[in-house]
Amino acid sequence: MDARFWLLQLFNGVSYGALLFLLGSGLSLIFGVMRIVNLAHGTFFLLAGYVGLAVISGTGSWWLAIPAAALAIALLGVAMERLFLRPLGSEPLRQVLLTFGFVLLIQQATLDIWGGSNFEINPPAALMHSLVLGGLYLPLYRIFIIAVAAAIGVLLSLVLDRTRAGAVVRATVDDAQMARGVGIDTSRVSMLTFGLGALLAGLGGVIGGAFLGIYPGLDFEILPLAFAVVIIGGMGSLAGAAIGAIVVGLADNFGKVLFPQASYFTLYAPLVLLLAIRPTGLFGRE
C-alpha cells in the first residue's frame, strides 16, 4: 500500500462522487423546492440506464443515448409531478409513499422488458483508454465522468446564481409561501425542478451504467447514497451537493478499503451525527 495506491483510491472516490453529484444534485433541488423525499430517484437512474441501452442497440450511438435517455426520464418526471404529486398538495408522507408506488411500477416494467440479467453499457473506444500520469493508470472514462459532473455543476450554479429563473428557484427553496406571495408560480417551478432532477438522474444513469452496470436492485443500492449526499450538503444547495457527493464518494471508497466490515456504518453513522447537530446539513438554510 504505497502512495500510488492511496492516490488511486482518492481518484476512484472522487470519480464515484462525481457520479453521485449527478444523482444527488437533482434530488437536493427537488427536496429543496418541493420538500419531497423522492424515493423514485434511484429508479430514474436505473431506468435511464435501460433506456440508454435501448437507444444504443437501436442506433448504435452512445453519444445519442445520453441526451435521449435523460430527456425521456425528464418527461417521465414532469408527468409524474403533474399528474400525481401535484394533486396531493403538500403532504410529504403521502408523496413519499406515492413515489415508492412508482418505484414498484417502474421496477416491474423494467423487469418485464429487459429481464433480470446484468447489463453493461460500453462507452466508445475513445474513452476506454487510460491516462498514465506519474505511474498512475487513470481510466479515461472516470476522468470523463468528473468532467461531465464539473461542467453540469458549473452550468447549474451559473443558472441558479445569475439568471432570473435561478433566482425564482432559490426564492422557492428559501420560502415557498413568500415566493407565491410575490407572484412566483411555484407550482410551475416545482414541475420544472422535478423534471430537471429527473434529467440529472437520467444523465447519471447512462453514464454510470458503464462502471456500475445495470441490474435490478441497483436503484435501491444507490438511492441511500444519494440521500447521504443531500443530507450532508443540505437540501436545495448545489455547492452542498457537490461537497456532499465528494465526501460520500470518498467515504464509500475508503470505508470499503479501510474498514470492510463496517464500511456502510462508517458512512451513515457520521450522517446521523450531522443531522442531529445540524438538521439542515452543512449548507442548507432553514
Next chain:
Amino acid sequence: MKGHRKPLAVLALLFAVAVLTPHTTPFVLLLVTRILILAILAMSLDLLLGFTGIASLGHAAFLGLGAYMTAILAVRYNFGLGWGFPLVILFGSLLGAATAALFGLFALRARGVYFLMITLALSQCVWGLAYRWDSLTGGDNGLNLPGRPVLGVIRLGNDTAFFYLVFACFAVSLLALYLFVQSPFGKSLVGIREHEVRMRILGYNTWLHKYIVFVVSGAFGGLAGVLWAHVSSEVSPDDVTLATSVDVLLMVVLGGPGTLFGGVVGAAIVVFLREYLSTLVPWWQYVLGGAYVLAILYLPDGVLSIFRQRPPPLAAGPVSAEALTPSPGPGDELKINQGGIE
C-alpha cells in the same frame, strides 16, 4: 354503546382468525403468521405516525435488530432454541427498546422531513452492519437458523404451534398498545400530534412524550423481529432495507393511521399482495405499485374509512343539542395530521 362495538368486532374477527386459520392450507397458515408478525410492527409504527404524528422512514431497523439478535444467538451461541426462547423474546423487545432509546436521542432532535431523513440514516447504519459485518451476521447471505425452538412437548417447528405463539404475541401486543393509546399518556400523544406547541404551553414535556413513545415503538418492533427470524428460519439484509421501512409505512397509511387496527388490515393487504399474488402472476408488482398509488390518491384515511359511517345529515332527524356543538365528527378523530412534517 357505540364505543364498545368496535372492540367487539375486532375481538370476533380475531377469534375467527385464531380458530379458522389452522384449518386452511399450510400456505395460508404461514401467510397469516407473517401478516400477524408484520401487524405488530405496523401497529408499533402507528404509535409514532398515527398517534404522535411523527413519520419514521427507518422502522425496519427494529425488525432487523430483533431478527438478527435471534439468529445470532441461535446460530453462534446455540441459545434460544429450547426453553431459552421466552428469554429471547424478552431480549429482542429490550434490544428494540434500548436501540430506540439511543436512536431517539438523535432522531427526535429533527422534525418533519428531517425526521424522515435521520430515521432513514439510522436504519441504514443497522443495514450497513447487517450487510457488511460478515463474521457476525453472515453478510449478504444472511443467517439460516437451525430450526424453530422446542419447548418441552411444544414443537414450534409445527406451523400450527408457531401460528398460535405468534397469535398470542400479536393479541398481547394489540391489547397492550390499545391500553397504551387509551391511557392519559396516549391522549396527550394525540394532543402533540394535533398541536405540539399548544401542548408545550400547557406544560407537557413533549420531547419526553415523543421519546417514550419512540422507545415503546422500538420494543414492539424488536418483538416482531424475533418472531420474523423464525417464520422462514432465515434473516438477511433485505429485511432491514429501506424498502421494508416503506412497506411498513404503507401498511399504516393503507389501513388508516391512528386506528391501531388499521395497521393489521394494511399488513394483511401488503403481505397478501407481496407473498400470495407473487405466486400467482409474474406481474404482481404492478398491483402492489398500483395499490400504493391509488390508495394514496383516493383513500387518504385508509381502507377502514370505507366502512366508517358518515355522520347523518342534520336535516334527517330532530336536531339534538349534540349535533349543534362543533364537536369533531367521527372522520376527524382518525384524520392524520402531518403538521409535524411541514
